[in-house]
Amino acid sequence: MSTGIIESWADAGDEFSAPPDIINNSDGTKTVITFRTNQDGKKVKVTQRIKEVVVQEKVHPLIAKRKNWRKFGKEKNKPPGPDTSTTQLGEKVELKLGLSWKQAEKKEEEDKQQERAQAVSIQSIKCRVCGGDHYTSKCPFKDTLGAAAGITPSGTTPEPGQEGTDAGIGGDGSGAGAGTPGGGRYVPRHLRADANGNLPSREARDDSTTLKVSQLNSFVDEDMLRNELFARFGPLERVVIVRNRETGESRGFAYVSFATEEIAQKALDLLDGKGYHSLILRLEWSKKKKPT
Structure with missing residues (x-):
């Protein structure tokens, strides 16, 4: 069986795999050239330029000495570092040292209170048409979804006599809408009317326990x-x-x-x-x- 000399790895058949070509540059970087087959079945040339950076970490001598201690007990002959099967890692505690720590804590607490107040204010604004965090009058779906939610194009709710017919709450417009809360507005469970239209009494909930x-x-x-x-x-x-x-x-x-x-x-x-x-x-x- 005769074998010929492969002039180019890119032209070789699928049964050959070309080793990467590594070139050391004068600036200390390396250029790695490889050939591979893409998803379309075509051979492509990939050129990568790599720079190796050595990062030195300085620790206290006692910490470095402690890391070299030999493990004992169930951790005997185990590699360096904590093993999650026998060691429980606590949460990371950030220690801030400074003279103005009281002012920093006060400012951090004020920022948290401001964020909570903003979150509550955003949650308190709810559109009655689409449920978004904007006013009903500025809803972009007011013209398309407003009729189903009982909202007129001007952004107001219908009159009490028309509420049952427009919003679909009551069976007729003679007064079923007037006896129920406005359309699109949340009604608590203990204030909702039953199938006969009767509102629950305050004595319905049992608070004896x-x-x-x-x-x-x-x-x-x-x-x-x-x-x-x-x-x-x-x-x-x-x-x-x-x-x-x-x-x-x-x-x-x-x-x-x-x-x-x-x-x-x-x-x-x-x-x-x-x-x-x-x-x-x-x-x-x-x-x-x-x-x-």
Whole structure:
């Protein structure tokens, strides 16, 4: 079998693979020339220019010495560095050293409060036509979606007598729309009318197992109440911390609903007047009990 001399690797068949051609340049860089086949089946020439940079990291001598210690126990004969199977890495803590750290913390807290206030203000603006974060009068889909949402082209809601017909809320325009909230506006579940058009009464919700917990610290959230304070009293029906609408910060009290009234009474007897995160808790029934 005779073999010929391959003059060019680019012209060689698929059974040959050309080694890369490395050229050392005078400026310290390297030029690497390779040939490969692209997606169309054509051989292409790829030229890469590489510059090697050595980065030296300086550490304290004691740190360098500590890195050379031999591992022991389950880590014996393991390579350098932490092993995630036996070592738990904590989160990185950034240490800022300076004389004006109090001013820096105050400025950072002010920036966070401003961001929260901006987020709340953006969330409070909601279009009644498309649900976007802009005013209804400036909605770009007002002319096309406005009729379905009960919005007139001028950006206003229809008259109460026309609301049921235009927005499709009531069956007729004789007064079904007048008895229900305006079209495109969110109605809470406890204020919605039933199939017969009857509005629920204020006594419909059962708050007989709900306690009001006041004098809470500002950083206490719903998870802390569930997992720390009331975990021993079984699963809770509802935990709500009352917050400021503008800033989103806690107002210092919450409502907690239990499975039964007996469990709620037990929590009231055990936790009322107890200390929790530097404050004395005050527990009471959210709805005053009728004397028996």
